[in-house]
Amino acid sequence: MAEITYREALNAAMCQEMDRDDSVFLLGEEVAEYDGAYKVSRGMLARYGDRRVVDSPISELGFAGLCVGAAMAGLRPICEFMTFNFSILALDQVINSAAKMLYMTNGQIPIPIVFRGPTGAALQLSAQHSQACETYYVHAPGVKLATPATPADAKGLLAAAIRDDDPVAVMEGELLYNVRGEVPDEEYVIPLGVADLKRSGDDVSIITHGKMVHVALQAARTLAREEIEADVLDLRSLRPLDADAILRTVAKTNRVVYLEEGWPYAGVGAQIVSLIQDEAFDDLDSPVLRVTQADVPMPYAKNLEQLAKPGVKAVVEACRKALYTAGTPA
Amino acid sequence: MARANREMGAAVAGIEGPEAANGREPAAAAGLRGFSREELHGLLADMLLYRRFEEKAEEAYAIGRIGGFCHLHIGQEGLAAGAIGPLRGDDLVITAYREHTQAIAKGIAPRAVMAELYGRATGCSGGRGGSMHLFDTTVGFYGGHGIVGGQIPLGAGLAWAIRYRGGDQICICFMGDAAVNQGAFLESLNMSAVWRLPVIYVVENNGYGMGTAFARVSATEMEARSGAYGIPAHTVDGQDVLETYRFFEELAGRVRGGAGPQFVNAITYRFRGHSMSDPVSGTYRSREEVESQVEERDPVAILRERLMEAGLLTRGELEALDAEARAACEDAAEFADASPLPDPATLYDHVYAEINPHGRLFLDGRPGAPTGGRARVDGGGRHG
Numbered sequence: 236m237a238e239i240t241y242r243e244a245l246n247a248a249m250c251q252e253m254d255r256d257d258s259v260f261l262l263g264e265e266v267a268e269y270d271g272a273y274k275v276s277r278g279m280l281a282r283y284g285d286r287r288v289v290d291s292p293i294s295e296l297g298f299a300g301l302c303v304g305a306a307m308a309g310l311r312p313i314c315e316f317m318t319f320n321f322s323i324l325a326l327d328q329v330i331n332s333a334a335k336m337l338y339m340t341n342g343q344i345p346i347p348i349v350f351r352g353p354t355g356a357a358l359q360l361s362a363q364h365s366q367a368c369e370t371y372y373v374h375a376p377g378v379k380l381a382t383p384a385t386p387a388d389a390k391g392l393l394a395a396a397i398r399d400d401d402p403v404a405v406m407e408g409e410l411l412y413n414v415r416g417e418v419p420d421e422e423y424v425i426p427l428g429v430a431d432l433k434r435s436g437d438d439v440s441i442i443t444h445g446k447m448v449h450v451a452l453q454a455a456r457t458l459a460r461e462e463i464e465a466d467v468l469d470l471r472s473l474r475p476l477d478a479d480a481i482l483r484t485v486a487k488t489n490r491v492v493y494l495e496e497g498w499p500y501a502g503v504g505a506q507i508v509s510l511i512q513d514e515a516f517d518d519l520d521s522p523v524l525r526v527t528q529a530d531v532p533m534p535y536a537k538n539l540e541q542l543a544k545p546g547v548k549a550v551v552e553a554c555r556k557a558l559y560t561a562g563t564p565a
Numbered sequence: 566m567a568r569a570n571r572e573m574g575a576a577v578a579g580i581e582g583p584e585a586a587n588g589r590e591p592a593a594a595a596g597l598r599g600f601s602r603e604e605l606h607g608l609l610a611d612m613l614l615y616r617r618f619e620e621k622a623e624e625a626y627a628i629g630r631i632g633g634f635c636h637l638h639i640g641q642e643g644l645a646a647g648a649i650g651p652l653r654g655d656d657l658v659i660t661a662y663r664e665h666t667q668a669i670a671k672g673i674a675p676r677a678v679m680a681e682l683y684g685r686a687t688g689c690s691g692g693r694g695g696s697m698h699l700f701d702t703t704v705g706f707y708g709g710h711g712i713v714g715g716q717i718p719l720g721a722g723l724a725w726a727i728r729y730r731g732g733d734q735i736c737i738c739f740m741g742d743a744a745v746n747q748g749a750f751l752e753s754l755n756m757s758a759v760w761r762l763p764v765i766y767v768v769e770n771n772g773y774g775m776g777t778a779f780a781r782v783s784a785t786e787m788e789a790r791s792g793a794y795g796i797p798a799h800t801v802d803g804q805d806v807l808e809t810y811r812f813f814e815e816l817a818g819r820v821r822g823g824a825g826p827q828f829v830n831a832i833t834y835r836f837r838g839h840s841m842s843d844p845v846s847g848t849y850r851s852r853e854e855v856e857s858q859v860e861e862r863d864p865v866a867i868l869r870e871r872l873m874e875a876g877l878l879t880r881g882e883l884e885a886l887d888a889e890a891r892a893a894c895e896d897a898a899e900f901a902d903a904s905p906l907p908d909p910a911t912l913y914d915h916v917y918a919e920i921n922p923h924g925r926l927f928l929d930g931r932p933g934a935p936t937g938g939r940a941r942v943d944g945g946g947r948h949g
Contacts, residue, residue, distance in 0.1 A: 260729070286729070292759070297718050297752025304722015307707055308657070310729060327749075331712050332719060337915050340700040340708070341691030345918035376916050376927070400918035428924020475924030506928060513930060 236419055242412040244386035245275050245351075248393035249313060251422060253283055256311065259397055260287040262302055263315030263352075272317045273353065273412050299325035299350070303332045306348040306402075313397060316352035319368035319406060326371060333402040334377030349396045350404045354382075355446055355496040356533055357409035359540060365533035367497035369444075372404045373473045374501075379403040381427055381472040382445035386416035388471060391425030399427065408446035428475030432484070436464030439554045440484040442507060443494040444470040447545065451494050454550035465554060473503060481507065482515050489520040490557040494550055499527040524553045598807045602877050606886065608646055608806055609872060612865045613890035615642040615666035618675055619837075621894040622665065622682055626841050630902065631682045634711075635696045636663040640836030643864035644769050645670040647809025648737060648831070651817055652705075657727070659707040659720045660739035662697035663769070667739065672704030679897035685904035692907040693915070705734075713774075714740065714747030717766070721753045724764035724826075735763045735820045743774020745790050746783060757826035758794040765813075765820055765827045766791070769803065771835040776849035791828035803833035804864040807871075834858040 239247070253259045261276060261283075267290040270277040280288045291298040295316065302312035316322040322329065333346045350372075356365035373380045379401055383389040389407070396403035433448055434455050441451040448469045455465040466484045470477060485491055491511060493504035504525040511523050529543040555561035597605060619637045626635050638645065641663070649658055649670040658671050668678050673689050681688025682696050689701045690709070699709040707723060710716035720738025727734050744750055745768060757764055770787055772779060779787070788798045801812045809831065816827055836859055838844050846852040872878035913934055917926055920935050927934035 292752070292755055294752035294756065296749050297721070297756055300715070300718020300749060301722040301725055301753070301756055304659075304719035304724075305726045305729065306722070307719060308723050308726030310726050327712060327715060328718060331715055332710070337918055339690060339694045339698040340702075340915075341688075341693050342915040342918070343690075343700055343702050344707070347918070379917075379921075379926070399921075426921060426923050428921045428926075430924075472924065474928075475921045475926045476928065477924045510928070 236417045238415050239386055239418050240412065241383075241386045241389050241407070241414045241416070242273065242275050244390040244416075244418045245393055245407065246277060246279070247418065248390045248397070249276070249279065250282065251390075252394055252397040253279075253287060258309065259311045259313065260289065261313045261315060262289040262291055262298060264291055264293055264317050266290060266315050271315070273409065275412070276315070295321050295324035296328060300328040300332060302348055303328050303336070303346060306333070306346045307336065307344050311347045311397060313349045313351060316350060318364065318409070319352050319354040319404075320364055320366055322350065322352070322368065323371070329372065329378070329402070330375050334375040336377075337401070338377060345400045346402050347400045348402050349393070350402065351393065351396075352407060353409045353412075354406040355408055356528075356540075356544060359535055359537060360533075361535040362532035367495065367528070369406060369473060369495070369497055369503055370501060372406075373503065377402065379427060379472065379474045380406065382406045383471065384411070384433075384445055384448035384469055386414060386418045387423075388425060388431070388469075390418050391423050392427070392471060394424045395427050398424065403427070406445060411446055414449075425471070427472045428477055429471065430477035430480035431469045431471055432466060432480070433469045434465065434467040436466045436488070438463045438465060438488055439490040439492065439557050440466040440468060440488045441492050441494055441550060441554065442468045442470065442481060442484065444473060444503070445496065447494045447496055450545065450547055450550060453547045454554065457547060457551050458554055463554065463558065463560075478510060478514070481510060482518075485511055485515045485518045489518055490554075491519070491523045492526060492550060492553045492557055493523065494526045494545060496528060496545060498530055499525060500530065502527055521557045521559065524557055526550050526553050597871070597875060597877070598811050600807065605872055605877055606882070608650070608810065609868055609878070609883075610886050610890065611646045611650070611670065612642050612806060612868060613887050614675070614893060615645050615669065616865050617887070617890040617894045618669065618678070618897070619665060621898050622679070623837070623841070625679075625682070625898060630898075631696065632684065633695050634662070635682070635841045636839065637837045637841075638663050638666045640858070640863065641769055641771060641803065641833045642666055643806040643809050644739070644767070644803045644831055644833060647803065647806040648739075648767055648813045650810055651814035652737065653734065655705060656734045656817070657705045657707055657723045657736040658739070659716050659723060659736065660709065661713065661716055661741055661744065662709065662711050663741070664699055664709050664739075665696070668699040668701070668706050668709070671701075671706040673699065673701045673706055675893055675897040676900040677701070679894075680901040680904050683901035683904065684906070685901055686907045687900070687904040714744040714749040716740065717744065717747070717749050717753040720764055720766070721757050721762055724757065724762035725760065727763055728760065733821055735765065735817055737765045737767055739767045739769055741774060742768050742770040742772065742779045742787065743777070744768070745787065750790075754791055754794040754796055754826070754828070758796050761823075761825040763820050763826075765816060765829060766796075767829045767831055769833055770830055771833050773835070773839070773849065775839045776843070778849065787830045796826050796828045798828045798830060800830045800832065803831035804862045804867055806864055806868050833864075834862055836863070
């Protein structure tokens with residue numbers, strides 16, 4: 236087991252799968268000669284050639300649709316979006332074609348495709364380049380969604396996504412690419428739908444996914460200084476959703492904060508709250524709280540951006556509020 | 566003429582081959598483009614089948630057997646017979662939502678198409694697709710897509726897969742004239758040219774995108790639309806099925822041989838409204854215009870008259886062919902009517918190809934939703 240970056244782990248997953256299956260190919264903007272806008276596909280052009288590692292024009296709708304068409308014919312494309320912000324241009328093909336194809340065809344045409352790239356905010360990239368796109372994808376039956384937070388999860392979940400017979404979005408994070416961690420060298424696949432308890436505590440549950448796992452862990456460390464021990468549950472995939480793990484942590488702590496990078500309205504947290512109140516109402520000792528991005532487009536100015544992003548302080552305050560120990564509710 | 570498809574064993578209506586040609590020589594190449602009498606009768610039989618099928622669908626819609634949107638191909642049948650007819654069985658076709666006859670032309674049985682329009686389990690999409698989403702991959706028919714232009718990048722992708730695997734099939738991607746104003750069209754043409762994909766983009770140019778004349782919302786002519794990407798543009802008279810057939814036969818061969826993507830402006834006309842809710846004529850086109858098209862440019866009548874004038878078709882033969890077409894459509898409707906509705910227990914089938922063993926894929930909490938291998942916690946209960 237070597238310590239590598241999240242970026243290298245994604246690369247390792249793609250190579251692992253391209254080595255074992257010729258029908259897997261990578262297509263997207265800057266993936267070949269430039270080595271990837273974020274260098275995720277470094278070296279892959281040299282290794283696999285331009286038949287399987289393909290630079291596309293800047294045509295998100297077009298190349299996403301082309302990849303879906305290739306999947307209709309049985310190939311297994313990895314369609315890279317430079318960021319998921321740009322994939323909004325391609326949503327017609329994601330939702331109307333990829334997500335619905337199997338159903339409309341009565342099971343004749345599966346779409347084994349991966350859409351991958353970073354989601355969410357980085358630093359001062361402003362409104363159009365700083366948004367979490369999870370709900371656009373997870374909203375549609377037919378799509379699966381994985382959100383790796385660590386290098387090991389990045390390798391295992393991306394490999395699972397490539398092997399899956401359905402459209403799977405793998406949402407990464409610009410600020411995660413340099414994160415280092417231990418990653419198995421051997422063939423490694425983490426099944427979709429299995430959440431991971433990243434930290435164990437009895438007092439409050441912070442449930443989250445993706446990049447926010449790191450914010451949750453920081454918040455948990457802060458709370459530990461006040462002798463509040465938090466469970467940090469990383470969902471890892473939002474569809475399939477590990478409802479059992481959610482219900483387990485609720486039963487254990489009876490208090491829940493959902494943390495996500497996206498907007499609150501119809502956000503991922505809204506679904507999780509619905510699930511908990513529906514199936515674990517009697518386990519709750521306080522209302523389930525959500526920490527999200529402020530309900531505004533992301534501002535550019537550093538101070539406003541900080542205000543808009545969900546951060547450690549807001550999570551800590553929400554946890555205190557859930558425990559009725561808050562002086563200043565979030 | 567769906568000949569190849571019939572040879573593949575696909576059930577394209579019960580049209581028998583014609584009787585011996587009474588000692589008459591095959592038609593002169595000049596007038597009838599080198600088609601044998603048998604081939605000509607086959608083409609006419611196909612065209613009659615498509616016409617009668619759509620008339621039957623129209624009738625079924627009127628009495629509520631068919632619901633939703635329903636777009637008839639009447640007037641445009643020459644492009645089903647003439648463009649799809651020359652294809653190989655393993656070539657691929659993808660198209661928009663006015664596709665009933667194209668599906669039949671590629672080899673889906675009229676029964677399976679009609680049953681799909683009726684929303685029955687025996688339909689070619691199991692009743693999940695309806696009029697706009699007909700599919701049968703076993704005959705290379707990839708739908709049936711409802712978003713204008715949405716099928717164009719998909720067609721490029723089918724062609725991409727052919728090239729990726731080193732195959733020698735081709736893909737025909739049909740679209741209506743309005744689709745060329747979608748970004749998806751421009752993006753797909755560019756990529757197809759860059760990667761030299763084996764695809765023929767065919768515009769079924771009936772002059773109107775729903776109720777908007779092409780010229781009213783288009784800055785340049787149809788033929789100019791592909792040149793910016795270096796893709797050759799061709800124009801063909803879609804009402805002349807013999808010309809259309811020979812044209813696509815030749816073009817398909819060239820694309821199969823590596824000529825790269827092609828763009829075809831096929832001139833045609835829609836004899837019915839945009840959909841069942843649109844009157845044949847009215848606000849956006851005059852009754853006179855439609856009547857003159859029906860009178861002078863009916864692709865079925867043009868072929869029929871040409872055969873009769875050439876002495877290649879008797880009144881009796883025509884009546885026999887037409888009776889067969891009508892019988893096949895009657896049979897399709899009876900089959901559809903007698904077919905079961907989809908089983909309610911299948912509501913959640915085919916949302917996903919792979920039900921992962923962990924986690925929930927369905928979040929509606931309804932009974933019957935697959936749970937992904939683990940027992941669901943019953944509503945309101947505590948998790949143990």
